[in-house]
Amino acid sequence: MPEITNTKSNILPPIFLTTSDPSIPKKTGIEQELYAKNVELDAVNELLFFTRELYEINLLSLDPTALAERIATTMRDRLHLEMAGIFVFDREKNILTPLAFAKSERLITILRQFGFLFRGIIITGATKRPAFKNIFNGQPFITANASDVWGGLIQSKDIETLSVSANLKTIIIYPLLTEERVIGAVLLGYNSSYDQFSQTEKESLKSFANVITSALDKSYAYKELTTANKNLTAVNKEMELANEKLKTVDETKSSILSFAQHYLQNPIENIVMASSMLADGSFGEKIEDIKKASVRMFESARHLSLTVKMWLKALDFEENHVVYKMVNFDFTDMVNKISKDWVLIAKDRGITFSFETDNNSPHMITADQIWLHEVVVNLIDNAFKMTEKGFIKLKVEKVGIEKLRFSISDSGVGIDTETLQSLFQKFERGHAGWKNNVEGTGLGLYISKKIIEEGHHGRIWAESEGVGKGATFYVELAV
Numbered sequence: 001m002p003e004i005t006n007t008k009s010n011i012l013p014p015i016f017l018t019t020s021d022p023s024i025p026k027k028t029g030i031e032q033e034l035y036a037k038n039v040e041l042d043a044v045n046e047l048l049f050f051t052r053e054l055y056e057i058n059l060l061s062l063d064p065t066a067l068a069e070r071i072a073t074t075m076r077d078r079l080h081l082e083m084a085g086i087f088v089f090d091r092e093k094n095i096l097t098p099l100a101f102a103k104s105e106r107l108i109t110i111l112r113q114f115g116f117l118f119r120g121i122i123i124t125g126a127t128k129r130p131a132f133k134n135i136f137n138g139q140p141f142i143t144a145n146a147s148d149v150w151g152g153l154i155q156s157k158d159i160e161t162l163s164v165s166a167n168l169k170t171i172i173i174y175p176l177l178t179e180e181r182v183i184g185a186v187l188l189g190y191n192s193s194y195d196q197f198s199q200t201e202k203e204s205l206k207s208f209a210n211v212i213t214s215a216l217d218k219s220y221a222y223k224e225l226t227t228a229n230k231n232l233t234a235v236n237k238e239m240e241l242a243n244e245k246l247k248t249v250d251e252t253k254s255s256i257l258s259f260a261q262h263y264l265q266n267p268i269e270n271i272v273m274a275s276s277m278l279a280d281g282s283f284g285e286k287i288e289d290i291k292k293a294s295v296r297m298f299e300s301a302r303h304l305s306l307t308v309k310m311w312l313k314a315l316d317f318e319e320n321h322v323v324y325k326m327v328n329f330d331f332t333d334m335v336n337k338i339s340k341d342w343v344l345i346a347k348d349r350g351i352t353f354s355f356e357t358d359n360n361s362p363h364m365i366t367a368d369q370i371w372l373h374e375v376v377v378n379l380i381d382n383a384f385k386m387t388e389k390g391f392i393k394l395k396v397e398k399v400g401i402e403k404l405r406f407s408i409s410d411s412g413v414g415i416d417t418e419t420l421q422s423l424f425q426k427f428e429r430g431h432a433g434w435k436n437n438v439e440g441t442g443l444g445l446y447i448s449k450k451i452i453e454e455g456h457h458g459r460i461w462a463e464s465e466g467v468g469k470g471a472t473f474y475v476e477l478a479v
Helices: 029-058 064-078 105-114 156-165 199-279 288-318 331-340 343-349 369-386 417-422 432-436 444-455
Strands: 083-090 095-103 141-143 170-178 181-190 327-330 351-357 364-367 390-399 403-410 459-463 471-478
Touching: 064 083, 064 095, 064 199, 083 199, 095 105, 095 181, 105 156, 170 199, 181 199, 327 331, 331 351, 331 364, 331 369, 331 390, 331 403, 343 351, 343 369, 364 369, 369 390, 369 403, 369 444, 369 471, 444 459, 444 471
Parallel strands: 351 390
Antiparallel strands: 083 095, 083 181, 141 170, 170 181, 327 364, 390 403, 403 471, 459 471
């Protein structure tokens, strides 16, 4: 780092000229009094000018090191100091590190003989050193002995030689305080005695320290803000790249969905239809083995069809692409038609499958028939997955004068209390016997809840007396 020098260090500054200076001709009476007043006024003007310069520096948006160097240089030049140093305090390490150190040309010449220039000398154990204890109590430290500051860090004989050669007579250390917290210190080295300072000059030093504190505090805040902005810019850039990747993913997902829609779902539906007709004898009587194989093929094709539909519809809900088209239709008729598709599967498994209604048919309802069709299919499919033997019973009935209830009861694996609490969450496949069903996607009940509660403002729930005791699912809708 280039050294900051001052060629005027051997000139006594105007602000420290006093009437006791032997170089000033002796005056008497009024002349002496006027001269003293003029000297004092010059000193005050010099201080005011210097204070203004500090405030101007304070307005600059500089990083802390550059700001400290600017302030130290200005102090050295305006106050005609042998040295001006600004330290920052590291509380964790308990050290004062020189941020900037401006020295007179005379002092630099002397220091080079010793092989150091103060800028690299860190004050260790800062709070325990006698010279710095005062500043950590918010008070300045004033000494004529440089050993009080650098003792133990620089050899004693070098300090003594340095003080004499540089005519270093006074060292003042002022704390840099913000909110009663020491953030650093300013060190000033004079070639005049402290008792030569006027009261105005002494009081001004505290003001200088306050201005320096404000400037450094603002500079560090600016540095932190600049760093934060750079980090934010980097994060924004990463987000832009991530968004570009997401666009690519979305495009890929759309392609996959289109493929699933056109090249999987439609052919699977054709297989379902053909296998159903083959199983129910629409193509003529078949031998028993072929009939059983047809039923199994129909069941597998139906399961695959439902799985593909489930994933596609789950994506619709996740992306808010669901639209409801309300029409008036007979809910009982719809359930009756759906139930017929499951008769063959029930018969093949030996499950008693039934559908009953109350005496209030038809049960007309205004709703989205396509989405309610999905709910009924999901609930029936769920019952068959969880029931290996016994019965599955569907029922449609009127509840009061404003509600229609659809229920499906089974004698399957049942549901424990814990599972009942989270049954309709996404990817929930339950406990106990539910976990054994490896074919489930965990989306059917989640989608059904979305359709009933969000799309139709209805209610869907399940009841069970426990594991192994079957379950009943209910759907209630306004009519």
